[in-house]
Amino acid sequence: MDNTEIADRLETFALMLELAEANPYTIRAYRRAAETIRSAPLPVEDLVHRNRVRELRGIGQGIEARLRELVDTGQIGELAELERELAPDLVGLGRYLGLSAKRSIELARTLDVRTADELREAAATGRLRDVPGIGAKTEALLLEALARESEPRPRQGLLLSTARELVGTVAAAVGGEPAGDVRRWRDSCEWLAVVCATPEPEPVLDRFAGLPQIVALLERDDRRAVGVTVEGVPVELVAAEAERFGTALVRATGSRAYVEALELLPDAPDEEAVYRALGIPWLPPELREQPFEGEPPALLALPDIRGDLHCHTTWSDGRASVEEMGRAARDLGYDYVAICDHSPAVGAVRGLTPDDLRRQREEIAAANELLAPFRVLAGIECDILADGRLDLPDDVLAELDWVQASVHGGQRMPAPEMTRRVEEALRNPYVRCLSHPTGRYINRRPENALDLERIFQVALEQHVAVEVNGLPLRLDLSGEHVREALRAGVEIVCSTDGHSVVGLGNMILSVATARRGWATAANVVNTRPLEAILDP
């Protein structure tokens, strides 16, 4: 058994424990162990045999016992039992159809069905109504959903970061490329697709069907399958012939509106050849949301970014120290990073008083001695109070290298008040950037009522930039709003709002979102050298 197989089994075990509503700490421990094993440099099977597996991080006595059982017998007894009982394929299919995991398990028990196919059969023969709580109406809905011919969609869009991970894992496992909404970097992904090139689709489709992430198949044809995850999220796999891979990739990348507006797609082995044959320039997927004509702009790219201007440390709600964040930013190849912890009014978490800020500056100075010529900038994410004043006095802000202003509390204000509030903050001479301008949480909380057109106008007058916040739940501004900001002449900042070393890696999400809004490097403040940040 190789490390990947072992890790897959542990991950499945974690999933089953989750469905069985086991202790979340146990579940997390198995997930972490799976990660550790996946990236372990030595064969874990050997380590188990040599009684050395507990030398790996996060592997304690309990997990060691499971590993020993797995290595010795090829399975984990409790896992096999849970799988029999919980039927993850039914849970996945059930969730796709809109049933809770609990209801799906009830259904499996009452009808004594074990697989998605058996469920379909039970539904076709009218047995669904034997299940307590499923009346004629729910039955009709389920039957309709089971027979649905239209495009399979999750019940709610997935955050880009989640979708990227899922689609990336599936693509790597079948040797394919991510397509669909993920490839266009949509903030909320509904169409999850992978395309691969193969002369023999059978084994690839089998591999796909056997992935731990795919618990049931919704559809399977010669060169296409749609699987569903245990969360009920459908994923499409297209296994194209090599000479048509480019065509299949364009089609599966979408958007549908964009593809439909192209002429009949010629067969070609790669995308460049498709575009050549169409006689138009290759278009970055981020710009394929709508039909597109003409020459694409030279979009911003990740290597253009020279620093991250918004991140947190343990001084507020971050998980790493000033030095750790600085070092991590330097290791990403940046020239600078701005530490922007919260001010006191943020409420829910610790905010920094003027005195805290002075003490933090000493820590920043010490980090700079260690990390030079890399530069850690002293910044703040300062709350905008309800009346538009900032949470810290001007003389404190004046001492800092970089000031972000943010609305956190009181987001439900009517538009005229909210607009006045933010406008007032932008007029503060020390504010350089407006953080997460609309305050939305993707799929959870709508944008604040804010007259963005007016805000962009004031930002332009005051030489304040607007942020493209890279937190997966925010991506704020969105691509559409970036386009509006740039049209108004306002500059943007691509930031991660990272709360940990790993969080700094979300820059790619911010950059992709800016690209969706047609940003070039010249539009982005933090593509400039340190001197331009210190002395605008």
Ligand SMILES: [Zn+2]
């Ligand atoms: Zn914030």
Ligand SMILES: [Zn+2]
């Ligand atoms: Zn922040």
